[in-house]
Amino acid sequence: MIKLLGSSAFSFPKEPARKNEDSILLPRKVGEGFLIAIADGVGSYAGASSASEAAIDYLTTLRSSDLEGVISVEEIFEQIKQRVSDLSIQDTSYFEAATTLTFCYAGKKGINIGHVGDCRVYFKHGDKLRQATKDHTQHQKLIDEGLYKPSELKQMSGKNTLFSAISKNINLYFQDLFIPYESISTKDGIVNLFIMSDGAYHAWELRPRFLESTLEDPNRFAANLHRRIIRFQPTDDCSLISVKFSIKSQLDLFD
């Protein structure tokens, strides 16, 4: 039995006058679990915000059976890719429209993650956050392949260049992860889960520490991170969803 104990979120553009190209899905009860997601429209191409909205809209149509395995993560991404491709039928200038998408479904036994692009999923682990997804950026790929060391790339461009996104013209490349609750919950059966777009984790990674009491409270975490982003000025559109679940029934807690 999964109980949502708390959640907090924000999603705002880099500058107030600009359009926010991120779209978010707040915790949505689907069957016995909860679905959350962030899609970050790829800014260099027309139709970025429509693409991220199309991704989130599709997720809202999913039923519990779909998320429990009737539809694979690949099929979910394929369906969204079709919707993003169809945007160019309404507006031909959208033929390169692209979005990233990272979603988490907290089901009966663990968290299912589908991930394309450079949003990140983190879990609280002790007094730290541990990143579960890999960024599909040029830099990360070059490091993974041993072509550069992280220090060699610091001064080089390409941080904002993705090698994977959901777009008509790009072959689908995604991460499909399942993380069992045993590996991420506290002994009290508490799970703290975060999805951040690159604008938000840019600020988090400047100094990836908050008090543990802040990490375990979604509202405090969101308020503190929001304050930090504003203080350092946003580098991009910024989105966060922070949730806290209990995965044990109240009776179990007395065992």
Next chain:
Amino acid sequence: MDGFHGNYKYKVVKGIGNGGFGFVDKIELFNIADHRCGEYARKSLSDMGQELREEFRRRFAREVAYQASCVHSNVANIYLCDLKAEQPWFIMDLAAGDLQKDIDSGLLTTTKKIDIIKMVMEGVMYMHSIGYLHRDIKPSNVLRFKDDIYKVSDFGLVKNLDRSSESEILTKIATAMGTAKYMAPEVSIAGDYSKRTDIYALGILIEDLDMPDNPGVQEVVKKSTARRPLDRYSEIKDMRDDFVAAVREESK
């Protein structure tokens, strides 16, 4: 006459090549007073579906603008263009052949190969000096003209480094373009282009020329095709200097 443009007119002689998105005709060019200027090559953009048309017209215009801005004896020149035509085109010198065909013929002497490599390096070095990456260096994109002058051609994938740095703040998606054999690992893996990826392609091109055993040349090829980009030459000038030193004896 098959067409007019400004003070010139032309007659299409025959088709001489076909690519994915364009085709090349041999033409005869005349000025308005009917003076025959000579034979030239005309590259035109193929007709394509509505959805792709605007994008490819834009790319074609960019190719023309980049190539026309290069003025170097080892880069193919553009003389005339019409980017507003139904099928945009540009006119350049008519090549007598290309390096791939010359390699296939097996008739290139070692001295000639050395000259060719130097000419290609000069052409690409010039492009780098004005902030361009070629991104598709291979023997079939090196054309042979009168007096055995070889020139770098085909600007379809050229990238302007200055402009890309301006737009860096926006997230974009990298894709690998070009020809697999000449692609540096960081291109095929992550679509990451730099001067070093052109240097990698030049190293493979030298390999294609099958130079006689020369430890110096082998070292140049090895260094320019190193897997890690930072282990390669950072500038073509350094590569050229090493190459020239390695072949000094053979060119005598």
